[in-house]
Amino acid sequence: MSNDLQIVSPNTKPKGRTELGDVTPHNIKQLKKLNSVVFPVSYNDKVTYYNDIVVGAVCCRIDQTEVARRLYIMTLGCLAPYRRLGIGTTMLEHVLKWCDKDGNIDNVYLHVQVSNEGAIGFYKGFGFEIIETKKQYYKHIEPADAHVLQKTLKNKKRDAC
Numbered sequence: 001m002s003n004d005l006q007i008v009s010p011n012t013k014p015k016g017r018t019e020l021g022d023v024t025p026h027n028i029k030q031l032k033k034l035n036s037v038v039f040p041v042s043y044n045d046k047v048t049y050y051n052d053i054v055v056g057a058v059c060c061r062i063d064q065t066e067v068a069r070r071l072y073i074m075t076l077g078c079l080a081p082y083r084r085l086g087i088g089t090t091m092l093e094h095v096l097k098w099c100d101k102d103g104n105i106d107n108v109y110l111h112v113q114v115s116n117e118g119a120i121g122f123y124k125g126f127g128f129e130i131i132e133t134k135k136q137y138y139k140h141i142e143p144a145d146a147h148v149l150q151k152t153l154k155n156k157k158r159d160a161c
């Protein structure tokens with residue numbers, strides 16, 4: 001019977017077992033593949049090793065609208081003991097090089113807590129500017145307000161002639 005063709009009408013859902021599992025080194029590639037199929041955005045994630053230990057990670061997505069193609073930095077962070085060693089710089093430079101290679105990104109942007117002076121100083125050093133402050137952006141942390149930091153990119157392929 002197992003080789004029989006099973007016809008499933010819209011009203012008869014096949015019964016199967018559903019379980020939640022953690023992300024592991026074994027399924028991370030499947031997760032990425034699944035995200036690339038399900039979401040209309042592409043991700044550009046990397047981890048950073050320091051002496052073979054994972055100490056930092058960056059996670060971005062492309063926001064494509066009718067008027068602009070933007071790269072949004074969802075998270076970019078480094079474990080506290082490994083800060084000020086250039087690890088954040090390595091990750092942000094990777095993101096900016098990725099944009100350069102893509103050649104069609106209008107700007108890079110992110111949200112940061114208004115109190116996060118370290119991160120604000122870090123991004124300003126790369127030419128990011130505060131373009132907006134959103135009140136009550138964060139739901140579970142204080143202060144809840146967020147700055148939007150943005151860096152405009154000027155090397156888009158379509159601008160070249």
Ligand SMILES: CC(C)(COP(=O)(O)OP(=O)(O)OC[C@H]1O[C@@H](n2cnc3c(N)ncnc32)[C@H](O)[C@@H]1OP(=O)(O)O)[C@@H](O)C(=O)NCCC(=O)NCCS
Pocket residue numbers: 073074075076077078079082083084085086087088089090110111112116117118119121122123125
């Ligand atoms: C922001 C963050 C990613 C910076 O990473 P990092 O590895 O420490 O950054 P770098 O060592 O590459 O620093 C490069 C430059 O940025 C500036 N900078 C970085 N951290 C700073 C801080 N806390 N205060 C002031 N300037 C800072 C400095 O100019 C620094 O150069 P210097 O060390 O030669 O003075 C890190 O502090 C972090 O993970 N913070 C928590 C997560 C976070 O807030 N992410 C931002 C929102 S996505």
